[in-house]
Amino acid sequence: MVKSRPLSATNMAKNSPKEPVSSWLDYDFFKEEQKSIPALTVILRTAGCYWRKCTMCGFWQESADVSPADIIAQLEHSLRNSPEEEFMLKIFTSGSFLDEREIPSETRREIAAIVRKRKRIKKLIVETRPEFVTAAKIADLNGVAHLELAIGLETADDFIRVKYINKGFSFNDYRAASKIVMECGATVKTYLLLKPPFVSEKKAIRDVISSAELVAPYSSTISLNLCNVQKYTVLENLWKRGYYRPPWLWSAVEAIKAIKRKDITVTSDPVGAGHKRGPHNCGKCDHEIKETVKEFNITQDLHVLERQADCECKAVWQEVLKYDDLLFDSTIV
Ligand code: SF4
Ligand SMILES: [Zn+2]
Numbered sequence: 001m002v003k004s005r006p007l008s009a010t011n012m013a014k015n016s017p018k019e020p021v022s023s024w025l026d027y028d029f030f031k032e033e034q035k036s037i038p039a040l041t042v043i044l045r046t047a048g049c050y051w052r053k054c055t056m057c058g059f060w061q062e063s064a065d066v067s068p069a070d071i072i073a074q075l076e077h078s079l080r081n082s083p084e085e086e087f088m089l090k091i092f093t094s095g096s097f098l099d100e101r102e103i104p105s106e107t108r109r110e111i112a113a114i115v116r117k118r119k120r121i122k123k124l125i126v127e128t129r130p131e132f133v134t135a136a137k138i139a140d141l142n143g144v145a146h147l148e149l150a151i152g153l154e155t156a157d158d159f160i161r162v163k164y165i166n167k168g169f170s171f172n173d174y175r176a177a178s179k180i181v182m183e184c185g186a187t188v189k190t191y192l193l194l195k196p197p198f199v200s201e202k203k204a205i206r207d208v209i210s211s212a213e214l215v216a217p218y219s220s221t222i223s224l225n226l227c228n229v230q231k232y233t234v235l236e237n238l239w240k241r242g243y244y245r246p247p248w249l250w251s252a253v254e255a256i257k258a259i260k261r262k263d264i265t266v267t268s269d270p271v272g273a274g275h276k277r278g279p280h281n282c283g284k285c286d287h288e289i290k291e292t293v294k295e296f297n298i299t300q301d302l303h304v305l306e307r308q309a310d311c312e313c314k315a316v317w318q319e320v321l322k323y324d325d326l327l328f329d330s331t332i333v
Contacts, residue, residue: 007171017070021045021062021094027298028088030123031220031265036298038087042078044071049095051129053166055197058230059094068107075111088123088146089115098149104288108140115144125150125189130169130177138184138298147186148220151177154193156211164198166234171214178218183236187220192277193283194255195227195247197235201317202320202325204247205255212259212266222259224268226252226279239277248281249254249289250317256296257305267297288292 021043026094028039050064068075075091080098091111093102094243103111113119123146130151154165161167178188192211196206212222229239238244238262259266270293271279274286281289289308295303 015115017045017064017066018073018077019045020074020078023081024193025081025083028090029221029265029267029298029300030088033160038083038085039090040078040082040087041090041092042075042332043290044074044091044103046071046093046095048093048102049129050099050101051095051168053168055164055234056193056230057228058233058236061232062094068104068110071107072104072110072114073325074226075114079114080100082118082120086120086122088103088125089121092127092150096128097126098128098134098137105137105140106145106302112144117227122146123148127152128175130317133177133180135180135184138181138186141186148189150183150189150191150223152191152225153211153215154191154225155207156197156214157207160196160199160207164196168217169324174215175218182218188218189221189223190215190219191223191225191244193225193227197238197244199246200325200328201245201251202321205251205258205321208255209258213262214261220265222264222266224252224256224259224325226268226273228275228279229277230274246319248278248317249273249279249281249286249293250314252279252293253289253305253308256293257302260296260300260305265300268293270294270295281317282311285311300331 003029007022023040023042025038027036027038030037045062045064045066048060052060091097095102097103115124124144125148127150133149153175154167155161156171159171181188192208195201199207208224228246229236236242252270256266256268269277270290273290274280280286292304292308
């Protein structure tokens with residue numbers, strides 16, 4: 001999964017090659033200095049992901065025919081919103097930053113030069129599928145402070161990733177790519193997906209917790225993506241027919257707490273929280289939980305989550321965990 005977009009992001013002119021898909025400013029945890037700093041996220045419009053087969057992903061809709069000059073213009077456009085203080089820059093495409101079809105090597109080097117020149121940029125994060133990770137491509141970004149490569153593994157379970165998400169790569173592919181990244185002196189951020197299609201609420205929680213343990217040796221940070229229903233996807237089709245419900249926010253809180261208790265740095269952007277296509281609870285407690293998760297992201301303080309007040313819908317969620325799991329794979333008689 002590519003980094004999700006908050007509903008408050010500045011959405012640019014539809015499919016304009018000179019403007020990014022969107023960009024926004026918020027805060028993120030700067031692990032290297034154990035503190036929160038501003039983060040500028042930019043979604044560059046490129047030719048888009050070549051794979052385009054993941055069951056929950058509709059990001060191919062953001063692709064366009066763009067030139068290398070357009071890509072640089074998009075970045076410059078977003079950097080006009082840079083904060084005054086030190087910040088981290090996250091550059092995502094609706095695909096892979098290291099795919100030549102999206103960002104040619106020369107353009108990557110140009111982007112690195114732009115980043116190096118701006119001394120206030122303390123960290124650069126870009127995202128890629130593992131098959132594009134090579135030492136030569138990472139070398140295009142030489143000299144950039146605190147380079148991090150984000151990989152959308154989604155789950156350490158090959159069966160779920162291949163059969164339910166249709167991701168097209170294995171856990172071993174992810175591991176091999178991560179090793180290359182680390183050998184090049186950069187760090188890895190791993191995206192895990194809470195509740196892919198065809199997985200019960202309870203199994204989804206178990207899956208991200210066990211996945212987090214398995215990816216921890218390779219990951220500087222784990223980012224938990226809470227699955228949302230994007231338009232024109234297989235997942236939307238299932239959702240419309242009542243075969244899918246996005247994860248409960250209680251599930252997200254439960255998973256984040258369990259991962260953090262293993263002393264793993266974990267963040268989660270609750271995109272679309274409280275909306276019917278996004279992760280949601282009963283409607284009354286959604287906003288408060290979303291704010292709690294956001295506060296946890298930048299503090300990494302477990303107490304923030306543990307202090308979260310209960311809501312009457314928590315009992316419903318607990319029943320869902322029991323019965324959804326029990327009935328999920330059962331034969332209807
Ligand atoms: S790899 Fe899958 S989730 Fe990521 S952009 Fe491509 S189709 Fe979407
Ligand atoms: Zn509630």
